[in-house]
Amino acid sequence: MIGTGYVGLVSGTCFAELGFNVTCVDIDEGKIANLRDKFIIPIYEPGLEELVRRNVAAGRLHFTTRLSEAVPQADAVFIAVGTPQDEDGSADLTYVEQAARDIAPHLQGYTAIVNKSTVPVGTGGKVEAIIRALTKAEFDVVSNPEFLREGEAVGDFLKPDRVVVGVETERAEAFMQALYKPLTDQNVPLLCTNRASSELIKYASNAFLATKITFVNELIALCDTVGADILSVSKGMGSDARIAPRFLQPGPGYGGSCFPKDTNALAKTARDHGVQLSLVEETIAANQRVKESMVSVIEKALGGSVKGKTIAALGLAFKANTDDMRDASSLTILPALVKKGAVVKAYDPQATSHAQRLMPKLGYSESPWEAIEGADAVVVLTEWADFRALDLSRMAKTLAQPVLVDLRNLYQPQAAKAAGLRYHPLGRPGLSD
DSSP states (O other): OBOOSHHHHHHHHHHHHTTOOEEEEOSOHHHHHIIIIIOOOSSOOTTHHHHHHHHHHTTOEEEESOHHHHSTTOSEEEEOOOOOBOTTSSBOOHHHHHHHHHHGGGOOSSEEEEEOSOOOTTHHHHHHHHHHTTOOSOEEEEEOOOOOOTTSHHHHHHSOSOEEEEOSSHHHHHHHHHHTHHHHTTTOOEEEEOHHHHHHHHHHHHHHHHHHHHHHHHHHHHHHHHTOOHHHHHHHHHTSTTTOSTTOOOOSOOOSSSHHHHHHHHHHHHHHTTOOOHHHHHHHHHHHHHHHHHHHHHHHHTTTOOTTOEEEEEOOSSSTTOOOOTTOTHHHHHHHHHHTTOEEEEEOTTTHHHHHHHOTTSEEOSSHHHHHTTOSEEEEOSOOHHHHTSOHHHHHHHSSSOEEEETTOOSOHHHHHHTTOEEEESSOGGGOO
8 A cells, every 4th residue: 555644544454454464655754653663643533543553463454664565565556645736726646656656666476556546537547657668567557446534434445335446457357356355245336447437436426525515505695595494405405315415514615635626626637628517617616605605604693893803713624523624614714704803712623733834823722612711702613523512501601792603503593592692503594693
């Protein structure tokens, strides 16, 4: 497993849990030493540390910085390195292509080279050409996109909705079927297709989910205008089996490592091929508008201006159960509030250290109550379970002004009002204040 970032570490550890002998390779000597010797996990992912410890102890999971120790005896080499967004919106394939060059000299016997990184259509062919030019060894390049949700990645790998592989030879198809037999024996569907289709499935899936999220988020403003309840609307929509309820929860816009990067990369790929994906392009623009509109929601709750007001921001990560700050809504909303003259005291159970580097002008608290103390309003940005359990009566008494702006609709309006709070949910006009 080349790369011990989010995808590589989770995938490698879970393959070991399925019984395979796995070596995770990374050029970062400090990261490898921490994983191998101290079980220090570089990401926050529930359940991952336990699996790492168990499989290292069982002798199935290993860590090294040397490809020469891992590749020659490997039946499969997974490329699971980063594909960051380039300035033009495309996926930067620098690390993928370098991994291919580094792997080639060490190949011995038949090896499946498996792209686990999220890559645009055609990348499998590029990787194959790079390796083919550098070795006479037998190999196939396979596409095997990941569908891991941050905060639920271990379960997503071990009990997936489906496994997708893209192959160009019967030998590669048979190999991948054997590799995933521990899952298919549990009735997990395995979809075998060609490489181009497999590569596109990943981008198309994430773009569709991003569109679904953005659709319901755009309805928030309409609900506020016409007196409809967004939670009733989303529940009514999701009750239709053709639509389904997941990804219909209203909020302050999508973020994270996948949706922003993948929607941009898909749109750029289409443009490069002379195709316009208008719906995807509009989803990207609409999501940014949703994030920016949250500033007005907060201003309205505070009487039209945040100047001179102290705001307690609960949640910084793009969603709960992760420390990932990539494209988090907080990165748009909180600096805008500071620019408008607000003082922000922020708290997140896991993401504070990352946020401090990205938003140095904010104040940071050690607990939600430290952030809430003396603030003019509480703004809930991330749906951490800890926040659901906060004592609302205590919140009302601790605040300088009893204003609660709930951008995740975590609380029952009646309970918030009974506690003495002026409650401002999203898209629920009849239940505000």
